[in-house]
Amino acid sequence: MGKRKKNYKFVVVVCCQGQPFYYYRNTLFGALIEYAYQYLEKNKYGTMNFTLMQKFN
Numbered sequence: 001m002g003k004r005k006k007n008y009k010f011v012v013v014v015c016c017q018g019q020p021f022y023y024y025r026n027t028l029f030g031a032l033i034e035y036a037y038q039y040l041e042k043n044k045y046g047t048m049n050f051t052l053m054q055k056f057n
Contacts, residue, residue: 013051014038024055 010031012023023038025031035052042048 007057009055009057011051011053011055012038013049013053014042015049015051016042016045017047 010025010028012025012031012034014021014023023034025034031052035050039050043050
């Protein structure tokens with residue numbers, strides 16, 4: 001049996017007034033760090049939405 005291919009990525013989506021910004025990471029740990037960084041950096045504006053999701057190719 002061969003190994004399964006990893007055909008997914010983790011995406012952090014930061015949406016400000018309808019304009020999304022996508023940050024792609026290969027690992028869940030990297031995505032969590034990116035999510036925390038974006039949240040701490042941009043939460044002060046009050047108009048941001050943050051989403052962490054897994055995207056399959």
